[in-house]
Amino acid sequence: MPLDLLLTNATVVNADGRLHCHVGVAGGVIAGLYRTGTPDLPAARRTIDATGKLLIPGGVDAHCHVEQVTGAYKSLDTFQVATTAALHGGTTTIIDFGIPAGPQESPRAAAENKLALMAGARCDVALHGAVVAWDETVPAQLEWMAERGIRSVKLYTTNRGTTMADDDTIVHVMKEMVRLDGLTYIHSEHDAIIEDRVATCAHDHQLAVSHLHETRPAISEDASVREVLAMAQYTGAPVYFVHQTTPEAVDAVRQARAEGRAAFSETCPHYLAFDEGVYASSDPEKFACCPPMRPRAAVDGLLDRVAWGHVDTIASDHSxxxxxxxxRRSDDVREMPHGLPGVETRMPAAFTSLVRGRGLGVERFVELFATAPARINGLDAKGVIAVGYDADLVLFDPDEARPVESAHLHMGTDFSPFDGVELAGWPATVVSGGRVVLDDGVFVDPGAVGRFVPRRGVREQGLARAEVRV
Incomplete structure (x- = not known):
């Protein structure tokens, strides 16, 4: 039988090195890697010449919020829209969150809701659970999730009254995740510090979005990370910190890893590209996210730590x-929605900051963008170009750069924090599950073919004691 697809003359870049070869695809998986010069290549229904471009694994975005209800707000993109945007940006797998919309929705119900909504997805989707409040029904709900391959649970240490979990809940859930061989995801900001800062800013009439960075200072993140690491040490729970923004937070996680504990750091492209000066711009709403952007020195320190290998993954935190x-309520940061669209720009924004801006090797970029998110989250068939892995592939010219124009993006919104910024590393051709879905810049809608992907546990993957990076 002929191959479905053959990419010839490819420079394949994996996290562990490069290979010049031809890549064969059949039945949705990588069927063969053929050295250049190999005579009698298999016949293929379609051939794409990859000369002059780099071929990397499809991206895995481990932190996306799709059709999410939080308080009075609902994010605007459906799974069809979000995954279409992801594919345009070189991401072929997203991991969403089943976060209870309020006290009336249980963790299991929130997960079931997301499993139903993702039926329109254009690429593969995995899922994190979430717990806001502990009660005697939670262990059985977490067991139900684990049996279906939902092997991680997110907890917020802030956002009192909506998504925040108290310390008792965090400890209880961590113990359950150890029992179920799962991973605890943490949004780590110290709520008492934030509440006090917000009260001070309210007294001074400084609650508009231009003061967002003053309401959520860096110390609130650093203090919370240290507290959560102590709880993780006590319970023995592997822990993954989302959207870290400060060098001190990353250093704390690295220290835990040096002690042999399974602790992981994620950051986002917007924290590598922007500093708190954006809140003095004419459109500060375009940068309203939690945690907020940090001072320039902190951004530089964060970039250093990514370059040194101290950060594990790059995710979009797409909202x-x-x-x-x-x-609508940019006059009061307590009432406005926080979160940025980013699933489509994750690849070029991170590539520009790290490879173009800091001279990071493309191999390390692949580790952050695809390989580590897949490995840490138990997605065995993702993040590597090798025989038997899913045929999720991104072909791009690393030298091509163009400015971001939100009108030409595909996310369900009317802005990007990167509007007007010139970025490099845009995908030209994307293959998802063996299908060419971005064909030299033209989107070919595959239909609702996205699968829910169950994940393996932490001990199953050998991640219970994380590797120590030097």
């Missing part, structure tokens, strides 16, 4: 609100 939602 798709539009400017109308953002501006």
């Amino acid at each position: 798709c609100y539009d400017l109308a939602q953002k501006r």
